[in-house]
Amino acid sequence: MRSGLTQAGGADAGHPPGIEAGQLKPVRAGTRIAPSLGQWTLIVLTGCLALAWLGRWTYVSINDSVREIRQTGLATLLNTQATALSVWIEDRKRNAERWTADPDLVADARRLTQIGARLPASREMLCAPLTQSLAGLRRQPLALTEERVMFNLLDGEGRILASSHFEQCGRSVNEPSFLAALAKAWAGESRFVPPLLERMRIDIAAPPASAPGPVAPTTPLLWMLAPVRDTDGQVIAVLAFGKLSSAQFSTILRVSRPGDTGESYAFDTAARMLSDSRHGSASDSGKSYGFGHRIAPPTDPEFAPPAESEPTRLVQDALASRLVSDRARQSGILLEPYDSYRGVSVIGAWQWMPDYEMGLALEVEAREAYEPLSYLTSAFLLLFFTILVMAALALAASWWLVVLRLREARRVGRYELIRQIGEGGISKVYLARHENMRRPTAVKVLKAYQASDEMLARFEREVQLCSQLSHPNTIEIYDYGRTRSGLIYYAMEFVNGITLAELVQRHGAQPASRVIHILLQVCGALKEAHDHGLVHRDIKPQNIMLSMRGGAFDVVKVLDFGLVKEIDRETTRDLTQYSKVLGTPLYMAPERLRNPSDADARADIYALAATAFHVLSARNIFDASTDHELTYQVLNVAPPRASALVPGVPVELDDLLFRCLAKERDERPASIDIVQEALELLARNERWTPRQSRLWWQAHLGNLVAGMHTREVEPDMVPGSHGPVPREP
Numbered sequence: 001m002r003s004g005l006t007q008a009g010g011a012d013a014g015h016p017p018g019i020e021a022g023q024l025k026p027v028r029a030g031t032r033i034a035p036s037l038g039q040w041t042l043i044v045l046t047g048c049l050a051l052a053w054l055g056r057w058t059y060v061s062i063n064d065s066v067r068e069i070r071q072t073g074l075a076t077l078l079n080t081q082a083t084a085l086s087v088w089i090e091d092r093k094r095n096a097e098r099w100t101a102d103p104d105l106v107a108d109a110r111r112l113t114q115i116g117a118r119l120p121a122s123r124e125m126l127c128a129p130l131t132q133s134l135a136g137l138r139r140q141p142l143a144l145t146e147e148r149v150m151f152n153l154l155d156g157e158g159r160i161l162a163s164s165h166f167e168q169c170g171r172s173v174n175e176p177s178f179l180a181a182l183a184k185a186w187a188g189e190s191r192f193v194p195p196l197l198e199r200m201r202i203d204i205a206a207p208p209a210s211a212p213g214p215v216a217p218t219t220p221l222l223w224m225l226a227p228v229r230d231t232d233g234q235v236i237a238v239l240a241f242g243k244l245s246s247a248q249f250s251t252i253l254r255v256s257r258p259g260d261t262g263e264s265y266a267f268d269t270a271a272r273m274l275s276d277s278r279h280g281s282a283s284d285s286g287k288s289y290g291f292g293h294r295i296a297p298p299t300d301p302e303f304a305p306p307a308e309s310e311p312t313r314l315v316q317d318a319l320a321s322r323l324v325s326d327r328a329r330q331s332g333i334l335l336e337p338y339d340s341y342r343g344v345s346v347i348g349a350w351q352w353m354p355d356y357e358m359g360l361a362l363e364v365e366a367r368e369a370y371e372p373l374s375y376l377t378s379a380f381l382l383l384f385f386t387i388l389v390m391a392a393l394a395l396a397a398s399w400w401l402v403v404l405r406l407r408e409a410r411r412v413g414r415y416e417l418i419r420q421i422g423e424g425g426i427s428k429v430y431l432a433r434h435e436n437m438r439r440p441t442a443v444k445v446l447k448a449y450q451a452s453d454e455m456l457a458r459f460e461r462e463v464q465l466c467s468q469l470s471h472p473n474t475i476e477i478y479d480y481g482r483t484r485s486g487l488i489y490y491a492m493e494f495v496n497g498i499t500l501a502e503l504v505q506r507h508g509a510q511p512a513s514r515v516i517h518i519l520l521q522v523c524g525a526l527k528e529a530h531d532h533g534l535v536h537r538d539i540k541p542q543n544i545m546l547s548m549r550g551g552a553f554d555v556v557k558v559l560d561f562g563l564v565k566e567i568d569r570e571t572t573r574d575l576t577q578y579s580k581v582l583g584t585p586l587y588m589a590p591e592r593l594r595n596p597s598d599a600d601a602r603a604d605i606y607a608l609a610a611t612a613f614h615v616l617s618a619r620n621i622f623d624a625s626t627d628h629e630l631t632y633q634v635l636n637v638a639p640p641r642a643s644a645l646v647p648g649v650p651v652e653l654d655d656l657l658f659r660c661l662a663k664e665r666d667e668r669p670a671s672i673d674i675v676q677e678a679l680e681l682l683a684r685n686e687r688w689t690p691r692q693s694r695l696w697w698q699a700h701l702g703n704l705v706a707g708m709h710t711r712e713v714e715p716d717m718v719p720g721s722h723g724p725v726p727r728e729p
Helices: 019-024 038-100 103-118 129-135 176-186 248-254 312-322 370-411 453-469 502-509 512-531 590-594 602-618 627-636 651-660 672-685 690-700 700-708
Strands: 146-156 160-163 191-197 220-229 235-244 263-267 331-339 345-353 358-365 414-422 427-434 440-446 478-480 487-492 495-501 546-549 554-558
Touching: 038 103, 038 191, 038 220, 038 235, 038 248, 038 263, 038 331, 038 358, 038 370, 038 690, 103 220, 103 235, 146 220, 146 414, 176 191, 176 235, 191 331, 235 248, 248 263, 248 358, 312 331, 312 358, 345 478, 345 495, 358 512, 414 440, 440 453, 440 700, 453 478, 453 487, 495 502, 502 602, 512 554, 512 602, 512 651, 512 672, 512 690, 546 590, 590 627, 602 651, 602 672
Parallel strands: none
Antiparallel strands: 146 160, 146 235, 191 220, 220 235, 263 358, 331 345, 345 358, 414 427, 427 440, 440 487, 478 487, 495 546, 546 554
């Protein structure tokens, strides 16, 4: 913001010490300075309610933040777990596919398939030692390892043609999920089968003592199925590898267990656990958890047998997502606590993996997940009541302080402040009244937080330079001094009227005769300033006001000498550094945009012509959406002719404005006197008479004219007065 004599509306967010406290409450005759007891009680109650609302908002915000952190953590950890598991499964499937491509294995599989086809009911011939040894399925690369403990060679019906465990040869698989995966493998697709107990997969009571490997009917194995293709690409058998689910499969799930109570596990379509549980056995209840355990909250066996109980809410959501085709909806997070399969309140995340027909779950006890909130609640309640007590004491103290400061701040020198009516970049303007003469006065006071040495010097220079000017079209300075706190102020005439910017905004383009009448008065004010070696540097429609003075209408007042510069003094440069980036680019001469401190009388002439163009046409000389574009146009684009936009503009006026808007200042009139003489010649033929002025004012601003003589001046009640006017950026 810039400083100046304009009394533009606005108010500060804060109240610096000193005179600015006077704006807290307008001071008028008969008005109590201090609020009543009831008012102060209302203030205290409002403050308490505000603190309560702030506390509630803070708690809710932190609660939401904690929940968001938990949600992000669970989702990230679960996605990492699912990705790791998928990578591991796909890698094992590719290994199985590589083994099925071995030519010897294909030949052996072909022979066994042919034998099985010829002897479908003869297990003795198929499983004879000679047949199995001829098949050669025990040699590399099918050697068993600690993880891979079994292999089967199966036909399309699920009959085991060969196995690493002799007792399985010739038997048939009867588990539905395995048969479904086998059908897809027979169709040419490698498949993964979630962990199964061997006694569930095939009907074997117990293996013989000579059976190799640590496989028992109660051992859960997961399976990788890969099709074996003949030379013509036809699937002739399916090779299946059984792996211990307690090995790498469970290890991948174990490493993702967060915190002290977090656990992750896999489950199937029957809501059975497919991996180990972190809580393998519960010492308090004696229950055991692990593979095959139904994932449902504990119930009383008398009312609901465990096999019939509803799964946990997480598992229900996961199983329901199987019917959804959109994979983005096949995962979810439950931040509201629910009962886990152990009967403990938990939160969790889930993801259904349709390619493997199983789901993944990640759960953390709600107590651990939301533990920070319990500490926050205790700390916040203590802090809230402490702040409440301190706020009550502070409000009580501030009440007395406000009363005392208002009593001191309602006066500046011999002027009684009524209300704030404007604000600039470094100052505020108040409507005031002289204690003896009682006439309305505008008092401008430097802002406390702007009171640096440079600002004090600049403010003092402004009033000193403006006090040298006495032209009737220049704002008049009455008085000058310092407040009790040491801030500079000065009193100036209060002007009721309308700025040219408001005039165009409300009433549109003005006739050429009236524009000439206005320009002549502005030229008079600028001529006096230029004769004193001063350049205004901020001529624009907002800083030129029309008013009624002493029965005369359309009296011009040039406002805001906050950016004034002394041409003949070198010290001016130091005091105007603050204004280098100030001013309005639309009305700044090109040389000022290149070098803001490079300004002489011809910069004011350019700004005056741009202002005249705006009033005459209700248009800006340049239209741009950004400051950069506007700067480019001011520097490089020729201004339009006023006659091209407004019919009937005198040629002489059109030419004069066009010359004043020249990009190079040497092409403009050399002084304001030349402009004034040209306007005086134009005024002979384009005359704006006093009668025209009076009629216009009576038609549009009659209330303003009457109000000057019938009541106390209140700027916000007078159309077009100095307040309120929109603040400029």
